[in-house]
Amino acid sequence: MKKVWLDAGHGGTDSGALGNNLREKDITLQLVLHARAYLEHNYSVDVQVTRSTDVFVSLSDRANRANAWGADIFVSMHINAGSGTGFETYRYPSQEGSQSSLLQKELHTEILTIMRKFGTIADRGLKTANYAVLRETNMPAVLTENLFIDTTADAEKLKNATFLREVGEAHARGIAKYLNLPSNQVTFYTIQSGDTFYSTAKKYNITVQQLQ
Ligand SMILES: [Zn+2]
Structure with missing residues (x-):
């Protein structure tokens, strides 16, 4: 089974960005919990999270724990700040076509599409950055910046529980x-004449072992 590591940015003594009566650490945790619930409900997958409560975890510990567990991918969720607006994603500087870049494309498209159900969202692009959790993880890793906590129009969306659930599920x-x-x-x-384990398994995108 594939192993997914979900990383809620900040936590505990590290509130992350603040604005409009919101704390980044609370929103990132909501996003992660929605993403985990959706993954576990809909797919055969093993999910592990950096934190499921309001606790502090250092950046290196986040990467080290995902590495030790042998995660297949690492996805870190954050809320932006600095008076901009919109959505952007980051991978560690690497070429187009790298595994992190492919993961970034899937996440970016899926999340932006869902966000736009709730209004106009600026696409700030697929970016690269030398962030610790991207640099120190051994697997394809992407960090998402989900709107700006200190911009009123973005913060209004971040206060909407349905928006947070849908964005978590889009991840x-x-x-x-x-x-x-x-x-x-x-x-x-119902097995029909002519079906084989192989053809039936293929049809449902599962292994022959799972079918048996
Ligand atoms: Zn952050």
Whole structure:
């Protein structure tokens, strides 16, 4: 089973960015919990999180724990600040076509599409940066910056519980697309003449072992 590491930015004594009566650490935790719930409900996948409560974890510990667990991918969720507006994603500086770049594309497209159901969202682009959690992780890793906490129009969306759930779930779907995760929804299928284990497994994107 594929192993997904979800990283909620900041926590505990580190509030992250502040603005409009919001704290970055609270929103990133909500996004991660929504993403985890959606992944576990819809796919066969092993999910691990840096934190599921309001605690401090150092940047190196985040990367080290994901490395030690043998995560297949690492996705870190943040809220931007600095009076801009919109959505952007980061990978460690690497060429187009690298695994991190492919993961970034899937996440970026999926999340931006969902955000735009809620109004105009500026696409700030697919970027690279030498961030510790991107540099120190051994697997494809992407960090998302989900709107600006100190910009009123962005903050209004970040106060909307439905927006946070849908954006968290969009992270999950981007991850599922990149990893090609098998669905875990129970399907009833009547074996017909001519079916083989192989053809039936292929049809539902599962392994022959899972089918048996
Ligand atoms: Zn942050």
